[in-house]
Amino acid sequence: MTATLETALLSTADTAVELTAVRKVFGHGSSAVVALDGVDLKVKPGEFVCLLGASGCGKSTLLNIVAGLDAATSGSLQLNTSRPAVMFQEPALMPWLTAARNVELALRFAGVGRLARKRRALELLELVRLGDVADKRPHELSGGMRQRVALARALASTTVSADGAPALLLMDEPFAALDAITRDVLQSELLRVWETTNTAIIFVTHDVREAVRLGQRVVLLSSRPGRVVREWDVKDSSDQVLDEINTHLREVISGHAS
Numbered sequence: 634m635t636a637t638l639e640t641a642l643l644s645t646a647d648t649a650v651e652l653t654a655v656r657k658v659f660g661h662g663s664s665a666v667v668a669l670d671g672v673d674l675k676v677k678p679g680e681f682v683c684l685l686g687a688s689g690c691g692k693s694t695l696l697n698i699v700a701g702l703d704a705a706t707s708g709s710l711q712l713n714t715s716r717p718a719v720m721f722q723e724p725a726l727m728p729w730l731t732a733a734r735n736v737e738l739a740l741r742f743a744g745v746g747r748l749a750r751k752r753r754a755l756e757l758l759e760l761v762r763l764g765d766v767a768d769k770r771p772h773e774l775s776g777g778m779r780q781r782v783a784l785a786r787a788l789a790s791t792t793v794s795a796d797g798a799p800a801l802l803l804m805d806e807p808f809a810a811l812d813a814i815t816r817d818v819l820q821s822e823l824l825r826v827w828e829t830t831n832t833a834i835i836f837v838t839h840d841v842r843e844a845v846r847l848g849q850r851v852v853l854l855s856s857r858p859g860r861v862v863r864e865w866d867v868k869d870s871s872d873q874v875l876d877e878i879n880t881h882l883r884e885v886i887s888g889h890a891s
């Protein structure tokens with residue numbers, strides 16, 4: 634199958650990411666799996682969008698396509714952002730490097746000079762409230778602290794290459810492996826960091842409460858093959874919206890979404 638994905642820069646400044654009719658098929662013939670089919674999605678610069686859906690509906694696949702880690706089978710992806718940064722459930726830090734050096738590494742890959750990257754790494758660690766443990770190695774930090782280092786590293790790689798273009802952070806269930814209290818703290822931290830940096834965020838989760846708490850907009854994907862079935866503006870979210878999203882999520886899980 635020929636991939637017809639086009640990645641181009643958007644001319645309009647009011648859209649950071651635009652996916653049009655994105656389809657993704659894994660494998661061939663009788664064993665082919667259609668993960669995504671007809672996904673249309675727009676994200677504005679600085680917008681916080683949560684992607685919600687049942688397990689296996691294609692959320693990670695969609696995020697990987699936006700990240701450039703995988704290619705769509707057909708459809709188009711347009712980015713008007715700096716190189717996207719990705720954050721996963723596991724922080725994946727270099728165990729032999731200190732927190733500061735882990736953050737600096739992202740800056741080094743982006744071609745930032747030695748002194749500037751030291752300064753920027755410390756700024757970012759202070760932003761995630763880890764300025765006092767910059768010299769610690771990952772095994773000396775808690776799980777929540779390691780995820781904060783991963784957040785600082787992700788911000789390093791997306792904001793440094795911004796060059797005036799909006800920054801984009803892609804997060805794939807980044808807090809799912811943390812205990813409830815740490816997750817709650819990190820959700821607040823993420824909101825504070827987002828407000829400070831004006832980075833567009835696409836955040837994948839299957840937790841409705843998390844999606845409503847964090848996002849300005851919640852986008853629900855259908856069960857596989859994933860496509861957008863419903864969106865909610867959740868800036869001023871109420872329990873009623875939470876219940877409504879839960880109801881629709883249950884419907885897509887049982888395959889009755891309209």
Ligand SMILES: Nc1ncnc2c1ncn2[C@@H]1O[C@H](COP(=O)(O)OP(=O)(O)OP(=O)(O)O)[C@@H](O)[C@H]1O
Nearest residue numbers: 659666668687688689690691692693694695839857
């Ligand atoms: N590399 C691959 N090869 C074959 N099939 C794949 C591959 N990656 C994903 N899939 C399939 O595509 C579908 C979507 O997977 P994906 O990981 O995107 O779902 P998800 O919504 O992120 O799931 P979860 O919430 O459980 O992480 C699944 O059926 C999965 O088995």
